[in-house]
Amino acid sequence: MMIHGSKFIQLLVYLIIGLQCMEFSLSGAIRCMDSERDALLTFKGGFRSGLDRFSSWKAEEDCCKWRGVGCDNVTGHVTKLDLHSPDPFDILQGEISQSLLHLPYLRSLDLSQNNFYSIPIPEFIGSLQCIKYLNLSNATFRGPIPSSLGNLSHLESLDLSGNGYSSLRAENLNWVYGLSFLKVLDLSGVDLSNAEVWLESINMLSSLVELRLFYCMLHKLPQYVHHVNFASLKILDLSDNNFNSKISDWLFKIGHSVVYLNLSRCQLQGLIPDAFGNMTSLTSLDLSRNDLKGPIPLTFGMFEKESQLNKSSSLRELYLYDNQLNGSLEQSLVQLSQLVALNVAGNDLEGNITEAHLKNFSSLRVLDLSENRLVLNVSSNWIPPFQLETIGLRSCLLGPKFPQWLRSQNNYSFIDISHASIVDVVPDWFWNLSSRVKHMDLSFNELKGNVPDFSSQLQLSLLDLSHNYFRSRLPHFSVSLRTLALAENSFFGSISHLCGILSADNSLGYLDLSSNNLSGEIPDCWKYEQNLVILNLANNNLSGQIPNSIGQLINLKTLRLDDNSLSGEVTLSLKNCIALRALGLARNKLSGNVPAWIGENLQNLMILELRSNTFSGHIPFQMCQLKYLRILDLSLNKLSGTIPRCVFFGMAKETLSLIYYPYTTYSEGFILSTKSRELKYQGILPFVTLLDLSSNNLSGEIPEEVMSLVGLWSLNLSRNHLVGPIPPNIGEMNLQSLDLSSNHLSCTMPASMTYMTFLEVLDVSHNNLSGKIPSGNQFITFESSSYMENPQLCGSPLSKICSIDELIEDPHCSNENEDGEIKAFKKKGTMASKYLHFI
Known part of the structure; x- marks a missing residue:
């Protein structure tokens, strides 16, 4: 066989380096070399923490x-340096000294889980010629990967x-290209x-066994490769990239070797290819969170691997959740009986x-099997052949009887049987099934029965019993809870x-006890709740004042105490809750002035509901500083004075559909007052911008x-003592609901109002308006x-019918005629920019 000159020289270099890296000695007592000890001490000197x-x-x-140092048992040369941090609170910080170059036989270097302050990976690491294992993960390196790493010809990982x-x-x-021995690349x-x-x-890389390119911002997935060279690959993770394409054909050319394949969250499209049946060694497949359509291929059941006795499917884990798959699941199940994990939630x-x-x-x-159109139709005495650790049956039809087969399951840590059309009493045996349970969701059924104490459930982190018919005293709970949701039941008694x-x-982050029959005062014991993000006690019978310790909830984003019988003034301590996005205190017995510090301190507020209390005084101008405010409801109070002349910046944006209300529970229902009625709207909060x-x-x-x-979506200024004309430029607004009734407004209705083509609700009754009602567009409805009463x-x-006199503009009302109003409307949008400086 002929070898070209350049290839021969390259092989010779590799051979010389290889012989150096395998140097051995027959000497007696082995100690590390003085030069290598000195190099390590110099290396140590580059660090200033984690010492x-x-x-x-x-x-x-x-x-x-020394700790973290390994030597060759024969030569005494340092071959291993492992300084990874096992403790995230005890990490090395500092610089990497070039003294590592004086460890010529170093084969393994692990500096992972440390903090190198966003320095580049040092170029000299590419000169550690004997390195086989190099781990620099999670160490805050930045900048370009040095191409010199390609010189590490012996690198395997x-x-x-x-x-x-x-x-x-x-x-x-x-x-x-030069890493011909590489087996693991992450x-x-x-x-x-x-x-x-x-x-x-x-x-x-023909030797590659494991390739992980998770979240690498890759945007191109080649559809075809003429010849696949890395045919020894067993583990392939390309998840969390932005391929936006169909599943590539070249994947199936390595199908005989791949054991683990993860293509989740890659924006993959189209059908799942039948060719997956050729991947005969595959044990775990994750195609979740994509845009895949069509049925589950029956070829999934053809993943067969021969053993001495019989053929059995190699596939053990199949994750297809959050796609757009459709068709029958029944046919596919027959082929998948060897599975350990099956997750097809969130499809059709x-x-x-x-x-x-x-x-x-x-x-x-x-x-x-959650969030599909599936019925689980089993007999009451069925005993499954399996012991589940995860039971996900949300939105599957399980009812009307409570599933008796659950009695045989005593090892689960996760159970979700919410939205399952169960109309029954929860049997006592259910509450004692599994001491390992961490997640329990029984919400949105029609469940009844006694709810026990959960104080001994030390593993339980999520408990959701909301939207049922449970009626009992509020149970006791474990400090392990992170999420507790009992809304829309009939729990009663004190919450002390x-x-x-x-x-x-404690680790509690979400607490929702709304819409029950709870009574008594809110306990004043919130000083340790640094993790709490949601606190919803709305729609109960709670009384007394808002406790001062609630002001120590510094990470709170939603506070809902509306629909109770709370009294007194709003506690000043709430001004410390600067993360608040939603504050609901409506329909209580609160008094005093509307606090000016709300506008000064709570500048992240998007929702402020204070309606139906006894607040008095003026609307503080500081409210104008709430630049994210989308919903302001101060109705049904005793406020006086004039409406502040300023712009709420959040209401001056037209992109209603893009507004996101994180960390709120208002999506369950929102009360809008219009035309002397209170209407509850469901699921529309992202589109609502309201001033009442x-x-x-x-x-x-x-x-x-x-x-x-x-x-603005809805404007309600009704039942006040407002005077003067309706502003002529009202046609600039995109309102769906406008209520100006029961005031003392005068003059004609501006012709520009006909340009409000989204208007569905209008009430200007009980005023002193005059002249002709505008016609056309929405006004015909x-x-x-x-x-x-005008x-x-x-x-x-x-x-x-309008007389000639009534068609003539009253000179005491406005200097603008109809043409002037329309001209003003054509300059739409100028008012918003004009008044933004008031923020």
Whole structure:
């Protein structure tokens, strides 16, 4: 065989380096070399924290006995340096000294889980010629990966993952060409967005066994490769990239070897190919959170691996959740009986699953069929062949009887049988099934029965019994809870024993006890609740004052105490809750002034509901500082004075559908007051922008600044003492509901109102308006009740016909004629920019 000159020289270099790396000695007592000990001590000097790990590094000691140091038993040369941090609170911080170059036989270097302050990976590491294992993961390196790493010709494992947050990147992967012995490559989190030909580079690595490119910002998934060179691959993780394409054909050319394949969250499209049946060694497949459509291929059941006795499917884990798959699940189940984990939640699968379909699933441990159109139709005495650890049956039809087969399951840690149409009493045996349970969701059924105490359930972190018919005293709970949701039941009695889980070591983050029959005062024991994000005690019978300790909930984003009988003033301590996004205190007996500090301190507020209390005084101008405010409801109080002349910046945005209300529970229902009625709207909160100042004692004119709130969905200023004309530029607004009734407004209705084409609700009744009612567009849909008790109004839909005198503009009302109003409307949007400086 002929070898070209350049190839011969390259092989010779590899051979010389290899012989150096395998140097051995026959000498007697072996100690580490003085030069290598000195190099390690110099290396240690580059660090300024985490020095406990160097406590054994003493100059007079044999460095081969130092912590984290390994030596060759024959030569005494240092071959291993492991300084990874096992404790996230005890990490090394500092610099990497070039003294490592004086460890010429170093084969393994692990500096992972440390903090190198976003420095680049040192170029000199590419000169550690004997390195076989290099782990620099999760160590806050940044900048480009040095191409010199391609010189590490003996490298078998390279892990640079977890440095994405510090912006480690690679413009290409050409440098991997020289790593011909590489078996493990993990670049997860590294920015490879510019590496257009990443697959061609990887295809040169014929020894590759494990490839992980999770969240590498890859945007191109080649559909075809002529010849796949890395045919020994067993583990492939390309998840969390932005491929936006169908599943590639070249994957199936390595199908005989791949054991683990993860393509989740890659924006994959189209059908799942039948060719997956060729991947005969595959044990775990994750295609979740994509845009895949069509049925589950029957070829999944053809993943067969021969044994001495019979053929059995190799597939053990199948994750297809959060796609758009449809068709029958029943047919696929027959082929998948060897599975340990099956998760197809969040699709559009249908089927009537019987015990016959599940009789051979003896190995099943994880079953999640949630959010499909499935019926689980089994007999009351069925005993499954499996013991599940995860039971996910949300939105599956299980009822009306409580599933008796659950009695045989005593090892689960996760159970979700919410939205399952169960109308029954929860049997006592259910509450005692599993001491390992961490997640229990029985919400949105029609369940009844006694609810026991959970104080002994030390593993339980989520308990959701909301939207049922449970009626009992509020149980006791364990300090391990992170989420507790009991809303929309009939729990009664005091909540004072909640203090038992509000201790210094609790982890509670979400607490929703709304819409029950709870009574008594809110306990004043919230000082340790640093983790609480949601607190909802709305719609109960709670009384007394808002406790001061609630002000110590510094991470709270939603506080709902509405619909109770709370009294007194709003506690000043709430001004410390600067993370608040939603504050609901409506329908209580609160008094005093509307606190000015709300506008000064709670500047992240998006929702503020204070309606139906006895607040008095003026609306503080500081409210104008709430630049994210989308819902302001101060109605049904005793407020006086004029409406502040300012713009709420959040209401001046038109992009209603893009508004996101995180960390709130208002999506369950929102009360909108219009035309003397209170209507409850469900599931529309992201589209709602509302200003309601109705039923107060406000006076003066409607400020023109209000008209610049072009993002406003509903405006209610009714039942006040407002005077003067409706501002002529009201047509600039995109309102769906407008209520100006029961005031003292005068003059004609502006013609620009006909440009409010989204308007569905209008009420200007009980005022002193005059002249002709605007016509056209939405105004043909409004009935006469919208205009009643305005004696000088005329025109359709009223029976009063306009006279010539009533068509003439009153000179005391406005200087603008109709043409002027339309001209003003054509300058739409100028008012918003004009008044933004008031923020």
